[in-house]
Amino acid sequence: MPTSDVKVMRLRYAGSCSCGAAVDKGERAGWDRSARQVVCLRCLDASAPSPPTPTASTTPPPEVTVEPVEDEPGPGPLDIGVAGAAAQREYERRKTKDDAARTERSRIWRALNGFFYPDGRQSTHAWKVGAEGETRVAAALLAATEAGTGYALHDRRVPGKRSNIDHLFVGAAGVYVIDAKFYKNAEISVERSGGLFGPQVETLKVKGRKRDALVTAMKAQQEVVTAALAGTNAAGTPVVPVLCFVDGLLPMWERNRRVDGVRLCGLKGLSKLVASQGDCDDARRLEVARLLAIRLPSM
Numbered sequence: 001m002p003t004s005d006v007k008v009m010r011l012r013y014a015g016s017c018s019c020g021a022a023v024d025k026g027e028r029a030g031w032d033r034s035a036r037q038v039v040c041l042r043c044l045d046a047s048a049p050s051p052p053t054p055t056a057s058t059t060p061p062p063e064v065t066v067e068p069v070e071d072e073p074g075p076g077p078l079d080i081g082v083a084g085a086a087a088q089r090e091y092e093r094r095k096t097k098d099d100a101a102r103t104e105r106s107r108i109w110r111a112l113n114g115f116f117y118p119d120g121r122q123s124t125h126a127w128k129v130g131a132e133g134e135t136r137v138a139a140a141l142l143a144a145t146e147a148g149t150g151y152a153l154h155d156r157r158v159p160g161k162r163s164n165i166d167h168l169f170v171g172a173a174g175v176y177v178i179d180a181k182f183y184k185n186a187e188i189s190v191e192r193s194g195g196l197f198g199p200q201v202e203t204l205k206v207k208g209r210k211r212d213a214l215v216t217a218m219k220a221q222q223e224v225v226t227a228a229l230a231g232t233n234a235a236g237t238p239v240v241p242v243l244c245f246v247d248g249l250l251p252m253w254e255r256n257r258r259v260d261g262v263r264l265c266g267l268k269g270l271s272k273l274v275a276s277q278g279d280c281d282d283a284r285r286l287e288v289a290r291l292l293a294i295r296l297p298s299m
Contacts, residue, residue, distance in 0.1 A: 006030040006039055019043055078289060081154035081298030134166050137180040137244050140267050141169055141274070148282070149275045151289035156296040158224050164299050165221050170289040173278030174238030175229070177221045178270070181214065182246045183207070188264060190256045202259045206248075214243060218262045228295040234288045237280070244270050 008030055015029070015038035016022050023029045023038050030039035134154070141152035150171035155164055167178040183206055191203040204211045218241040225239045242263045250266055251257055257264040265273055280288070 006032050006044065008044070011038065017043055078151065078153075078286075079293045079298055080152060081156060132182070134180045136246055136267065137167055137178065137270065140271050141167060141178075144169070144171075144271050144274050147275075150285050153289060153293055153296070153298070155299045156292070157299050158221075159228075159296070165224065165296065168225065168289075168292055168296070169274045170280070170285045170292070171274045171276065171278065172280045172285065173276040174240055174280070175225055175288065175292070176240050176242050176274050177218065177225050178242045178244050179214070179218055179221065180244050180246060181248070183248050185247060185249060186245070187249045188245050189251055190259045190264070204243075204259045204262075204264075206245075215260050215262050218243060219260070225292070225296070228292060229288070232291055234291055237288060238278075242270070242273065 008028060010028050011023055011025055011031075017029070017038055017040040019040065019042075021040040021042065023040055029041060030044045031037075032039055138152070138154055141154075144150065145152050150169055153168040153170075155166065156168060157164055165177060166180050167176075169176040169178060186207045189205045189208075191205055192200055193203070194200045204215050206214075222239050222241040229235050229237055229239070240263060241261065242265060244265055244267065246267060248266060250264060250269070257269075263273060
């Protein structure tokens with residue numbers, strides 16, 4: 001290996017060399033920046049070029065003072081993001097705009113409008129509600145993380161777009177792409193039609209109104225995460241789209257909590273869903289979470 005790409009340091013995380021030797025946290029070893037691989041001192045010494053044999057005509061090299069190598073961290077802390085940060089910023093932007101528009105109206109109108117709509121227009125208030133819903137979902141995922149179920153990431157940026165993914169959770173059964181939706185006491189249902197001699201059509205309804213756009217958006221987010229894992233060691237990891245209805249009234253039967261491959265759940269059901277058994281051990285889950293944190297950075 002080219003020694004110019006290897007830096008000697010004291011590891012802050014335990015690792016293993018390609019030869020199979022384990023290197024504990026705090027021990028000195030090499031760090032191959034290009035391969036992102038720990039190199040034990042034995043392999044580092046073996047790969048170092050042998051010094052030339054001195055001859056009568058060889059001028060001795062000048063004495064060089066070697067300064068101690070500054071410790072360099074291994075993999076940094078996982079960037080989990082801040083749940084609801086993007087929605088909160090959008091709410092504050094819209095609220096500022098609404099407040100500025102109020103100043104142009106009469107005092108009586110401002111007083112009445114401020115009483116009935118303290119958070120601005122209804123569309124502005126929706127962003128505040130959305131941010132609160134994401135925070136509650138994040139709390140449920142935090143409990144799952146602390147239980148050792150997996151790793152949560154919040155408010156991830158979609159490459160090339162202004163949109164974001166509310167939550168990601170890397171569990172034993174795969175990566176869950178979670179979108180938080182807040183519909184207070186709203187009845188959630190799945191309507192099925194067709195079948196027998198034709199294709200079956202599944203329709204998501206919220207308060208009796210069709211919400212197929214929610215399903216379409218989740219399928220698009222699923223594709224974004226799948227593309228982020230493509231070409232890596234995590235390619236092929238199952239990616240599960242989830243619509244989490246905070247305070248929504250979900251169907252009683254489990255079969256009615258799926259629509260076109262998208263899972264439907266509440267806060268309690270979310271904790272159970274992400275804890276599903278699978279083939280990914282903790283080291284694998286952390287590796288996938290770090291990969292997603294880099295390829296889908298936080299907002």
